[in-house]
Amino acid sequence: MNIPFNKPHLTDKEMGYISNAHALGRLSGDGFYTKKCHSWLEKRMKTKKALLTHSCTGALEMMAILANVKKGDEVIMPSFTFVSTANAFVLRGAIPVFVDIRPDTLNLDEKLIEGAITRKTKAIVPVHYAGVACEMDTIKKIARRHNLLVLEDAAQGVFSKYKGKNLGTIGEMGAYSFHETKNVISGEGGAILVNDPKFVERAEIIREKGTNRSKFFRGQVDKYTWVDIGSSYLPGEVIGAFLMAQLEKAAEITKKRIRIWRKYHKAFAELEERGFLRRPIIPETCEHNAHMYYILVKNLKVRTELLEFLQKKNILSVFHYIPLHSSPAGKKYGRKHGSMKVTNDISDRLTRLPLFYDLTTQEIDHVIKSIHTFFEKKQK
Ligand SMILES: *Cc1c(COP(=O)(O)O)cnc(C)c1O
DSSP states (O other): OOBOSOOOOOOSSHHHHHHHHHHTTOOSSSSHHHHHHHHHHHHHHTOSEEEEESOHHHHHHHHHHHTTOOTTOEEEEESSSOHHHHHHHHTTTOEEEEEOBOTTTOSBOHHHHHHHOOTTEEEEOOBOGGGOOOOHHHHHHHHHHHTOEEEEEOTTOTTOEETTEETTSSSSEEEEEOOTTSSSOOSSOEEEEEOSGGGHHHHHHHHBTTBOHHHHHTTSSSSOOBOSOOOBOOOOHHHHHHHHHHHHTHHHHHHHHHHHHHHHHHHTHHHHHTTSOBOOOOOTTEEOOOOOEEEEOSSHHHHHHHHHHHHHTTBOOBOOOOOGGGSHHHHHHOEEOSOOHHHHHHHHHEEEEOOOTTOOHHHHHHHHHHHHHHHHHHHO
16 A cells, blocks of 8 residues: 555546547637636636636736735735745735744634734735635734735635635635645646626736737727736636536535545544644634645654654655745745744644545555554554
8 A cells, every 4th residue: 555645636527528628629728618617616606707827826926916016015924835825926026924823723813913014014815724714804804904905825725615605705816726736626727716896807917918808809899909917827728628527526526525534533533632643623614625634743853753654654644834934035035023933833743644535445544543553652
């Protein structure tokens, strides 16, 4: 048995849709399947406008342009996140201001946000870690009070909810990822959700190289031209076709992942009671998508031992995030506000376990048993 950390799942529809996209005679962006994905996402997520992008990174870059952040502006975000959250804004000359996370959800600590706001602050970027929602009502209230945008990095939060609302649809804009390590995939891929209608028209322009080509295709202008800054953020039809197959199976994929997540969760309850580890905490306001199962062990030493032990058992378990505030580029382009105590601590202790659609019962049992064996041995 050799258990990888992730294995991309294939439904039985991707190849047929791709071949059909070719037969339809158009492989560039915004063809039949891409449009189908757009309306599927708009209907399912209840948002004004969903547009596929080549990655969540691309969607975040679009949000930074749409938010009009300029050189020297500040954007509040966690340090415990993927590089793209920060990079998207740094590319516009803005400064990521890192704020510590909550010890329970590992999300941006909403109580620390207001202290980090200055005259230069333009936006708050909540990242829904492991598909578990940030405290969005509080974050939105703070944003309203200070006239800031809320831009959600919902890369891991596709099909998760906060108080019944889909993640990515709560702020002015949201970014999704369909990278192969996420729940629903297209290899590389993402989407921007434009929830505030005032950004829709410019979003289409920025995504199409700064041209009004989308309007042209709808017959609203008789020729298209360069009207704004922009880039090529749209994926080709092969990606749209692949993604459509996955979206159609999304409910089943989520259900299966939740089953695996719960199995892990139940199996580790006793180890948590005995003080060996801490399991994820899901607030009542949140319905999560089982994007990730992690455990928090005592310290870096135990984690290093555990990862090595699991590797010997042919299980690939991995840690997550060197905090951005301590990375070379983070130090150069960002600044931290206040202590990063929780971020530093969690980053040393977090261990992610294999969780993917095709994980078998025997494989799950092997992971669970191995972790139990590790801690039993430690106790002796
Ligand atoms: C995966 C991820 C991204 C980047 O997604 P891509 O689609 O690979 O660009 C950004 N932010 C977070 C929090 C992620 O987990």
